[in-house]
Amino acid sequence: MNRLVFLVAPLWAISVLSLWGCSGLRGDEVLSEKQLACESLSKMPNLTITLAQLVEATEETPEYCYVKGIIFPAIVYHVQLPLPENWNDRLLNIGDGGKDGDLDFADHRLGEGYAVANSNMGHDNGTEPGASFGFNNRQAEIDFGYRAVHLTANASKTVVDAYYGRDPEYSYFEGCSTGGREALMEAQRFPYDFDGIVAGAPALFYQRANANHVWMLQRIFRNNLAGNLAYDKDGDGTPESFTKLNLLSDTVLAKCDGVDGIIDGVIDDPLACDFKPEVDLADKMCPNNVNGDDCFTTAQIQTIKDIYGGAHDSSGVLVYKGKPLGSEPGWASALFPHAGNSMSPARLGTPERPGTAGDHMNYLFYENDPGTTMPNFTDLSQIPNKTRQPPEYAWWEFNIDDVTNGKADLMISITEAKDPDLSRFLLKNDGRLIIYHGWGDSLANPEPTFDYYEDVVARTFNGDVDAALEKTRLFMVPGMGHCGRGPGPNAWDRLEPLVDWVENGNAPDALVATHSTDGVVDNERPICPYPQRAVYTGPAGGENDPANWVASNFTCR
Ligand SMILES: [Ca+2]
Ligand SMILES: [Ca+2]
Ligand SMILES: [Ca+2]
Ligand SMILES: [Ca+2]
Numbered sequence: 348m349n350r351l352v353f354l355v356a357p358l359w360a361i362s363v364l365s366l367w368g369c370s371g372l373r374g375d376e377v378l379s380e381k382q383l384a385c386e387s388l389s390k391m392p393n394l395t396i397t398l399a400q401l402v403e404a405t406e407e408t409p410e411y412c413y414v415k416g417i418i419f420p421a422i423v424y425h426v427q428l429p430l431p432e433n434w435n436d437r438l439l440n441i442g443d444g445g446k447d448g449d450l451d452f453a454d455h456r457l458g459e460g461y462a463v464a465n466s467n468m469g470h471d472n473g474t475e476p477g478a479s480f481g482f483n484n485r486q487a488e489i490d491f492g493y494r495a496v497h498l499t500a501n502a503s504k505t506v507v508d509a510y511y512g513r514d515p516e517y518s519y520f521e522g523c524s525t526g527g528r529e530a531l532m533e534a535q536r537f538p539y540d541f542d543g544i545v546a547g548a549p550a551l552f553y554q555r556a557n558a559n560h561v562w563m564l565q566r567i568f569r570n571n572l573a574g575n576l577a578y579d580k581d582g583d584g585t586p587e588s589f590t591k592l593n594l595l596s597d598t599v600l601a602k603c604d605g606v607d608g609i610i611d612g613v614i615d616d617p618l619a620c621d622f623k624p625e626v627d628l629a630d631k632m633c634p635n636n637v638n639g640d641d642c643f644t645t646a647q648i649q650t651i652k653d654i655y656g657g658a659h660d661s662s663g664v665l666v667y668k669g670k671p672l673g674s675e676p677g678w679a680s681a682l683f684p685h686a687g688n689s690m691s692p693a694r695l696g697t698p699e700r701p702g703t704a705g706d707h708m709n710y711l712f713y714e715n716d717p718g719t720t721m722p723n724f725t726d727l728s729q730i731p732n733k734t735r736q737p738p739e740y741a742w743w744e745f746n747i748d749d750v751t752n753g754k755a756d757l758m759i760s761i762t763e764a765k766d767p768d769l770s771r772f773l774l775k776n777d778g779r780l781i782i783y784h785g786w787g788d789s790l791a792n793p794e795p796t797f798d799y800y801e802d803v804v805a806r807t808f809n810g811d812v813d814a815a816l817e818k819t820r821l822f823m824v825p826g827m828g829h830c831g832r833g834p835g836p837n838a839w840d841r842l843e844p845l846v847d848w849v850e851n852g853n854a855p856d857a858l859v860a861t862h863s864t865d866g867v868v869d870n871e872r873p874i875c876p877y878p879q880r881a882v883y884t885g886p887a888g889g890e891n892d893p894a895n896w897v898a899s900n901f902t903c904r
Contacts, residue, residue: 381401381430382400382401384412384431384510385399385400385401385412385413385414385428385510386399386400386401387399388412388414388506388509388510391505391506391509393505394416394502394505394506395416395417395418396414396415396416396506397415397416397417398413398414398415399412399413399414399415400412400413401413407454407458408454408457408458409429409430409433409457409458410430411427411428411429411430411433411457412427412428412429412430412510413425413426413427413428414426414428414506414510415450416502416506418495418498418499418502420469420486420490421467421469421470421471421487421490422466422467422468422469422490422494422495422498422499423450423466423467423471424450424464424465424466424467424495424498424499424502424503425450425464425465425466426462426463426464426502426503426506426507427452427453427454427457427462427463427464428462428506428507428510428511429457429460429461429462431510431511433460434460434462434511435459435460435461436515436516436517437460437461437462437515437516437517437518437519437846438461438462438463438464438503438504438507438515438517438518438519439453439456439461439462439463439464439518439519439520439521439842440463440464440465440496440499440500440503440518440519440520440521440540440541441453441456441463441464441465441520441521441522441526442465442496442520442521442522442523442524442525442526442527442529442530442547443465443466443468443522443525443526443529444523444524444525444526445524445525445703446468446472446477446478446480446491446525447467447468447470447472447491447525448467448468448470448471448472448473448475448476448480449467449471449472449473450465450466450467451465452465453465456842461519462503462506462507462510462511462515464499464500464502464503464506465499466495466496466498466499467495468490468491468495468496469486469487469489469490469491469494469495470487470490470491476699476700476701477696477700477701477702477705477706477707477710478701478706478707478709478710478711479701479706479709479710480710481710481711481716482709482710482716482719482737483716488711488758488761488762489761491762492532492761492762493529493532493536493537493761493764496520496529496532496533497533497536497537497540500518500520500533500537500540500541501540504518517542517543517846517849517850518540518541518542519541519542519543519544519545519842519845519846519849520533520540520541520543520544520545521544521545521547521841521842521845522545522546522547523547523548523830523841524547524548524549524550524790524791524829524830525550526547527546527547527548527549527550527551527782527784527791528546528549528550528551528553528762528764529764530544530545530546530547530549530764530780531544531546531549531551531764531765531782532764533772534546534769534772534773534778534780535764535766535768535769535772538769538771538772538775538776538778539771539776541778542776542778542779542849543778543779543780543781543845543846543848543849544772544778544779544780544781544845545780545781545782545783545841545842545845546780546781546782546783547782547783547784547830547841548783548784548785548788548790548791548793548796548829548830549764549782549784549791549796549799550791551763551764551765551795551796551799552667552763552765552795553759553762553763553764554712554750554755554758554759554762554763555658555666555667555750555763555795556667556703556791556792556795557703557704557707557708557711557712558658558666558667558708558712558745558747558749558750558755559657559658559666559667559669559792560694560702560703560704560707561704561707561708561742561745561747562653562658562666562745562747563653563654563658563682563694563704564682564692564694564695564704564742565742565743565745566649566650566653567650567682567683567684567692568684568725568727568743570646572586572684573644573646573647574646574647574649574650574653575647575650575683575684575685576589576591576592576595576647576650576651576678576679576683577589577591577592577679577683577684577685578590578591578638578639578640580640585685585686585690586683586684586685586686587685587686587687588640589679589683589685590640590641591640591641591642591643591647592675592678592679592683594631594641594643595624595628595643595651595675596675596676598627598628598631599614599620599622599627599672599673599675600612600614600673602620602622602627603617603620603622603672603673606619606620607619607825607880608882608883608890609883609890609891610891611870611891611893611896612826612834613673613825613826613834613835613836613870614672614673614786614787614825614826615786615825615826615880615881616786616823616825616880617671617672617673617786617787618794620672622655622672624648624651624652624655625648625652628643628648628651631643632644632645632648653669654669654670654678654682655669655670655671655672656669657669657670657792658747658750659747660747660748660750660751661747661748662751664751666747666750666751667792667795668792668794668795668798669792669794670789670792671786671787671788671789671792671793671794673786673787673826673834674787674788674789674828675789676789676833677787677788677789677790677828677829678789680692680693681693681694681789681790682694684725690725691724691725695724695725695742696724697724698720698721698722698723698724701720701724704742705720705724705742706720706742708740708742708745709740709742711758711762712749712754712755712758713749713754713755713758714754714756714757714758716737717738717740717744718731718733718737718738718739718740719737719738719739719740720739720740720741720742721739721740721741721742724742727741727743729741731744765799767799767802767803767805767806767807768806768807769803769807769819770807773807773818773819774807774818777818778818779818779819779845779848779849780818780819780820781819781820781822781844781845781848781855782796782800782819782820782821782822783821783822783823783824783841783858783874784796784797784821784822784823784824785823785824785826785827785828785829785830785831785833785835785837786823786824786825786826786827786835787825787826787827787828787833787834787835788827788828788829788830788833789828789829790828790829791829793823796821796823797821797823797877800819800821800877803815803819812877812878816854816876817854820854820855820876820877821876821877822855822858822874822875822876822877823874823877824836824837824860824874825872825874825881826862827860834862835860835862835870835872836860836861836862836870836871836872836874837860837861837862838860838861838862838863839858839859839860839861839874844858855876856876856903857873857874857875857876857881857898857903858873858874859871859872859873859874859898860872860873860874869893869896870893870896871896871897871898872896872898872901873898873901873902873903875903875904876903879903879904880903880904881901881902881903882901882902882903882904883895883900883901884900884901884902885897885899885900885901886900
């Protein structure tokens with residue numbers, strides 16, 4: 348009997364017993380039972396733990412046990428463990444953003460009692476910024492693609508078991524953007540890691556999304572920036588005015604806002620609005636096609652059509668669906684060179700801090716990397732040196748046809764989370780999956796996510812939407828930007844509805860989201876699961892009165 352108790356005792360208890368058998372002292376300090384319980388995790392078998400220590404309580408976080416470990420060759424992960432009396436019996440793995448390369452904390456979840464884990468995705472962005480970790484390094488690409496998240500899930504379960512003496516009652520994954528891609532990766536490739544998964548704004552067609560960014564920038568930069576929507580109004584040689592973009596945004600809103608029945612600055616469903624740049628901007632063309640501040644040239648109309656239309660290859664095959672109507676405010680700093688971004692849009696970045704389009708094609712797209720980046724991202728007159736070792740490769744050399752001719756297929760197989768067969772996660776493992784995506788997202792385009800969900804319904808549920816809704820729900824969020832922000836309601840607890848669904852069987856019939864300005868809520872809506880939308884059912888004729896923009900005045904149908 349005693350032996351049995353000993354065998355099932357948590358690791359820290361064994362360590363406490365064995366240390367008590369010695370002196371119980373470390374230097375002058377008498378370690379508390381609490382300290383020993385945490386620090387003894389560094390001696391746990393089967394994992395390589397590099398740090399295990401108590402972290403003192405702060406105003407933001409309670410006292411907790413912090414554990415850091417490594418997994419060959421370069422995955423570093425950590426786990427934030429609430430003290431045993433504060434643990435809510437749940438493990439949460441949180442997703443990453445961009446190219447990651449560091450450890451992310453989730454103090455608010457720790458405060459709620461979750462044990463929380465995250466990794467560096469297998470590389471360190473301090474020594475290898477942007478996509479450069481992938482330069483001739485297949486292992487790092489695989490770790491970034493899917494392996495680091497899976498092995499961190501495994502390791503964090505082992506850590507939890509060692510610290511608390513029992514497995515987590517429930518395990519969850521919550522992520523957005525790259526974290527949304529990781530979330531779907533887990534559902535597709537490692538369907539037994541988690542009981543529930545939240546996938547926000549997933550960059551699931553990862554190579555196509557990045558190719559689209561490069562393609563857009565190529566279109567914007569061609570012919571000496573003829574299609575730039577920023578204009579040099581003050582004549583100092585550098586464009587700084589966004590009158591055109593605001594004009595476009597206002598024209599889109601004027602046409603599309605009311606399609607959903609409410610004039611509130613939010614376009615509920617951009618697919619329902621028939622906006623055609625060449626038609627709807629026809630009365631705003633520049634006289635004689637001479638560029639001006641408050642008008643459009645034909646080159647600029649083409650830029651706008653390209654951004655909405657998405658990348659096509661040279662034979663007209665669609666590569667990636669374009670940016671949604673209503674996402675225009677996000678275009679300025681991200682896509683257009685102007686004084687405010689030193690002529691290098693955020694998607695491009697600089698050689699020191701590359702954006703998604705700046706170095707992705709150099710290191711993470713082709714099976715064999717074509718070369719290192721150019722010393723200057725915005726001087727397109729530079730000739731890449733092809734005889735140097737390694738050779739140079741410029742983003743403006745990229746050919747969009749390389750997506751459709753198969754040159755990215757290997758990296759697609761490593762990085763894209765697009766398999767619509769979720770039967771192992773949703774059916775065999777009886778998991779639950781919430782996907783959400785802002786309809787105003789100007790970074791990870793929302794329409795591919797919408798299409799993916801329909802593919803899941805078709806492939807995993809034989810087209811039976813009601814059966815799908817029992818296991819997975821998609822929430823397209825009107826007017827929300829990338830993982831948040833935007834003019835539409837964008838704030839709700841991303842995880843709580845999933846937990847309630849998994850543990851209590853309460854499927855989320857709506858997510859109640861709010862929008863705030865200067866800390867004051869000025870719009871509240873139910874965000875409805877596919878294929879429903881929020882319909883106004885409040886006081887008759889009062890739909891345009893902000894006082895009526897509360898969730899109880901709307902119904903999902
Ligand atoms: Ca991370
Ligand atoms: Ca590579
Ligand atoms: Ca200027
Ligand atoms: Ca509206």
